[in-house]
Amino acid sequence: MILLLILALPVIFMYLFHKNRKAAKPLLPPGPPGLPLIGNLHQFVTPTNLHIHLWKLSRKYGSLMHMKLGPVPVLVVSSAKLAKEVMKTQDSVFCSRPKLLGQQKLSYNCLDIAFSPYSDYWKEMRKVSVVHLFSIKKAQSFRPIREDEISRMVAKIQALASSSDRVVVNLSEMVTDLATTLICRIAFGTRYDERGSESRRFNKLVRDAQAAMADIYVSDYYSLFSWVDKLTGKLAHLDATWKSLDMFYQELIEDHRHRNRPKTLEEEEEEEDILDILIRLKEQNVLSSNLTWDHVKAMLMDIFIAGIDTSTASIIWTMTALMKAPDVMKKVQIEIRELVGRKGKVDEVYIQNLPYLRAVINESLRLYPPIPLIPRETMEDCILEDYKIQAKSMVYVNAWAIARDPEYWEDPDTFFPDRFLNCDVDIKGHHFGVLPFGSGRRICPGIYMGLANVELTVANLLYSFDWELQSGMQEQDIDTDSLPGITVLKKNPLLLVPKKRV
Numbered sequence: 001m002i003l004l005l006i007l008a009l010p011v012i013f014m015y016l017f018h019k020n021r022k023a024a025k026p027l028l029p030p031g032p033p034g035l036p037l038i039g040n041l042h043q044f045v046t047p048t049n050l051h052i053h054l055w056k057l058s059r060k061y062g063s064l065m066h067m068k069l070g071p072v073p074v075l076v077v078s079s080a081k082l083a084k085e086v087m088k089t090q091d092s093v094f095c096s097r098p099k100l101l102g103q104q105k106l107s108y109n110c111l112d113i114a115f116s117p118y119s120d121y122w123k124e125m126r127k128v129s130v131v132h133l134f135s136i137k138k139a140q141s142f143r144p145i146r147e148d149e150i151s152r153m154v155a156k157i158q159a160l161a162s163s164s165d166r167v168v169v170n171l172s173e174m175v176t177d178l179a180t181t182l183i184c185r186i187a188f189g190t191r192y193d194e195r196g197s198e199s200r201r202f203n204k205l206v207r208d209a210q211a212a213m214a215d216i217y218v219s220d221y222y223s224l225f226s227w228v229d230k231l232t233g234k235l236a237h238l239d240a241t242w243k244s245l246d247m248f249y250q251e252l253i254e255d256h257r258h259r260n261r262p263k264t265l266e267e268e269e270e271e272e273d274i275l276d277i278l279i280r281l282k283e284q285n286v287l288s289s290n291l292t293w294d295h296v297k298a299m300l301m302d303i304f305i306a307g308i309d310t311s312t313a314s315i316i317w318t319m320t321a322l323m324k325a326p327d328v329m330k331k332v333q334i335e336i337r338e339l340v341g342r343k344g345k346v347d348e349v350y351i352q353n354l355p356y357l358r359a360v361i362n363e364s365l366r367l368y369p370p371i372p373l374i375p376r377e378t379m380e381d382c383i384l385e386d387y388k389i390q391a392k393s394m395v396y397v398n399a400w401a402i403a404r405d406p407e408y409w410e411d412p413d414t415f416f417p418d419r420f421l422n423c424d425v426d427i428k429g430h431h432f433g434v435l436p437f438g439s440g441r442r443i444c445p446g447i448y449m450g451l452a453n454v455e456l457t458v459a460n461l462l463y464s465f466d467w468e469l470q471s472g473m474q475e476q477d478i479d480t481d482s483l484p485g486i487t488v489l490k491k492n493p494l495l496l497v498p499k500k501r502v
């Protein structure tokens with residue numbers, strides 16, 4: 001008996017000790033239980049609409065959720081109040097980005113500003129780009145390009161519309177082509193003919209890059225198992241994607257450097273495309289460490305990866321929302337047509353005087369933020385809502401869920417642009433219930449350029465045509481399914497019948 005007790009003693013001690021240790025452990029936020037070893041990884045791989053999946057989970061587990069991707073802790077933030085905590089009050093702790101293989105490779109080991117972790121280099125590069133690439137003035141300087149490309153698109157649709165009665169236009173395709181040519185002209189000064197081989201090559205590059213960056217690599221979570229990515233061929237595929245992109249940038253750079261344009265400096269500055277500016281910055285050694293061609297290429301990647309899909313998504317979601325809300329559609333068309341009259345097209349100068357149009361776009365960006373999950377990473381240990389959060393935790397701010405928070409928005413699921421009228425809510429990261437561009441140190445620097453593209457395109461589509469559904473379809477038949485990816489695009493193309501206004 002005594003022997004038994006003595007034998008049992010260590011077990012009892014261990015039990016007590018273990019229990020104590022458990023009690024002393026800082027509590028984690030609630031979250032869905034994970035599986036051994038992989039944690040919640042399976043929940044991140046399967047669903048096409050990760051943001052919606054996480055939104056549903058947050059309604060069960062709360063607006064601060066803890067999950068795990070393998071050994072890596074992940075926090076999911078789904079309320080305006082906590083988004084403010086993460087992106088403003090404690091922005092300096094939450095301002096890094098997770099280092100993920102696909103993004104790292106395509107950004108030349110994080111020499112860009114979208115995916116780079118928080119660092120002195122990042123701060124300096126960001127400051128320089130905000131001044132030279134993304135200023136309001138620079139965004140305005142691209143106005144002739146915007147107006148020209150949008151006019152071409154409208155003319156194309158007009159030709160189709162008058163070719164026969166009730167012709168169906170693939171608006172998703174039209175808008176993708178527009179966004180692509182627009183960004184190419186702004187970034188490289190090149191106009192690819194929409195359906196030409198160069199344009200197809202470029203579109204394939206963008207698609208491949210998007211897919212490679214959104215892909216999940218085993219080595220991101222289990223360094224011991226990095227051979228799995230080799231085995232599955234993912235690594236080879238990533239490498240091939242990077243090589244084709246690198247070759248593409250190299251050609252553009254050669255092209256720009258050998259372009260001899262006998263112009264005055266002033267003329268040049270006025271007509272500089274983004275690549276010209278980057279080359280100039282490299283040659284002038286403006287940063288504390290000299291820029292290399294890899295830096296220039298990484299920045300180019302940011303602009304076309306971030307620029308094309310976000311504009312396309314915003315325009316298509318706005319048109320989708322309007323088709324589902326005919327009263328709003330009518331109201332915004334009346335506003336535009338009354339102001340512009342018979343001028344034939346909406347010039348950019350009119351946009352400031354179209355408050356309802358801007359409210360429509362703000363409301364569409366609220367309900368359909370192009371980047372619904374904003375990734376962050378903690379720089380150090382910290383406290384959030386009394387929970388102890390580890391350094392290097394991945395954080396997802398779910399902008400999609402936040403826009404549907406009934407504590408912040410009245411009737412959040414309804415597309416109701418009037419809510420933006422006569423109120424001071426803006427969408428530039430000062431109000432945490434609507435975060436289409438993020439907020440804080442990591443706010444999207446391309447905000448002016450992005451908004452200008454979207455506003456002018458939508459204004460012209462609404463001014464020039466009345467839009468109808470295909471025969472037999474009702475408003476409620478238009479789906480809002482989306483494709484997987486960092487930028488969330490509408491899954492099924494938006495097919496509409498344009499009616500030329502007489």
Ligand SMILES: *[C@@H]1O[C@H](CO)[C@@H](O)[C@H](O)[C@H]1NC(C)=O
Binds near residue numbers: 170
């Ligand atoms: C519409 O355009 C999209 C994007 O280019 C394309 O994927 C889709 O197949 C097109 N659909 C139809 C019905 O034309």
Ligand SMILES: *[C@@H]1O[C@H](CO)[C@@H](O)[C@H](O)[C@H]1NC(C)=O
Binds near residue numbers: 285288289290
């Ligand atoms: C940067 O480039 C300049 C001129 O090309 C050179 O003088 C300087 O030493 C370089 N600085 C560094 C840190 O490499």
Ligand SMILES: *[C@@H]1O[C@H](CO)[C@@H](O)[C@H](O)[C@H]1NC(C)=O
Binds near residue numbers: 362
């Ligand atoms: C829409 O958002 C923009 C950008 O934040 C802001 O300048 C504008 O005032 C807003 N317009 C309306 C009508 O809410």
